[in-house]
Amino acid sequence: MSFNVLVVDDSATVRAIIVKTMRIANGNVSEIFEAGHGEEALQVLQEKWVDLVLTDINMPVMIGVELIKHMQANDAMKGIPVVVVSTEGSSTRMNELEAMGVRAYIRKPFTPEKMSEVVEQLLGAADERPS
Amino acid sequence: MNAHPKSALETVFPKVLEEMAFLFADQSDALHARKTPGDSVCVVIAFTGARSGTLEMAISTSLGREISSNLLGSEPGETPSNAAAHDALGELLNVTCGNVLTEIAGDKPVFNLGVPRVTALLGDEWNAFASDSGAAIFNVEGQIVLTRITLHS
Numbered sequence: 001m002s003f004n005v006l007v008v009d010d011s012a013t014v015r016a017i018i019v020k021t022m023r024i025a026n027g028n029v030s031e032i033f034e035a036g037h038g039e040e041a042l043q044v045l046q047e048k049w050v051d052l053v054l055t056d057i058n059m060p061v062m063i064g065v066e067l068i069k070h071m072q073a074n075d076a077m078k079g080i081p082v083v084v085v086s087t088e089g090s091s092t093r094m095n096e097l098e099a100m101g102v103r104a105y106i107r108k109p110f111t112p113e114k115m116s117e118v119v120e121q122l123l124g125a126a127d128e129r130p131s
Numbered sequence: 132m133n134a135h136p137k138s139a140l141e142t143v144f145p146k147v148l149e150e151m152a153f154l155f156a157d158q159s160d161a162l163h164a165r166k167t168p169g170d171s172v173c174v175v176i177a178f179t180g181a182r183s184g185t186l187e188m189a190i191s192t193s194l195g196r197e198i199s200s201n202l203l204g205s206e207p208g209e210t211p212s213n214a215a216a217h218d219a220l221g222e223l224l225n226v227t228c229g230n231v232l233t234e235i236a237g238d239k240p241v242f243n244l245g246v247p248r249v250t251a252l253l254g255d256e257w258n259a260f261a262s263d264s265g266a267a268i269f270n271v272e273g274q275i276v277l278t279r280i281t282l283h284s
Binding site: 010011012013014016017020058059060086087088089090091092093107108109111 | 147150151199202203204215218219221222225226228229230232233238239240241242243244245246
């Protein structure tokens with residue numbers, strides 16, 4: 001089974017690194033969509049089938065926390081697993097995100113192995129769910 | 132935790148640079164930093180939250196391109212555009228900022244980081260930055276990088 005992933009980060013460099021990592025290490029990833037902030041991400045989520053969202057926190061226009069709140073308030077989006085990829089190291093913020101349903105937190109700088117491991121775990125778990 | 136901002140930068144910046152761009156940063160000093168690189172930029176990121184302030188980095192455009200190439204794993208001979216180099220430098224500073232704030236304030240306080248801004252840096256501005264006793268100065272591959280964190284509150 002293959003999966004679609006949405007990468008949300010205002011840095012084109014970070015998006016390119018994540019896309020490259022997944023293309024090399026996660027063979028079950030089919031399409032990878034990109035968005036530069038939360039609003040663009042919501043647009044993609046309305047138009048495309050997405051199985052996993054990787055999002056930064058600090059972005060212009062709409063920050064990652066707002067994106068997650070919008071997703072939680074939408075019946076069609078609230079079941080999509082979200083992974084936060086951020087430079088922030090605040091345990092207070094991480095606890096807030098966990099309470100909001102965020103499935104994993106990857107702190108920048110990250111290794112390709114760490115990224116690949118988290119994606120594999122979440123997509124692997126999705127693969128094992130009865131259809 | 133390391134409450135002294137300059138010392139925190141001296142600890143964090145080399146680690147972040149090595150992990151992200153596979154480049155090594157050695158501490159340098161103002162004496163070596165006064166030779167202005169031909170073409171340089173200043174990257175600034177503002178933060179608010181438990182403390183507010185700015186983190187700045189002055190760097191040559193050529194080193195910025197090298198960092199961008201390393202981050203993206205570009206092929207040899209592939210030269211990144213100015214926009215790509217600026218984006219890569221912004222991300223390098225963004226990651227440095229998040230990690231240096233944890234180094235200074237610990238892992239409880241929440242900070243909000245702004246969008247990195249990149250501007251051209253004139254020779255006088257480079258020299259003023261290099262002469263600031265609060266600047267943490269590094270030698271990266273034979274090129275000088277200036278960094279400084281300013282805490283407003």
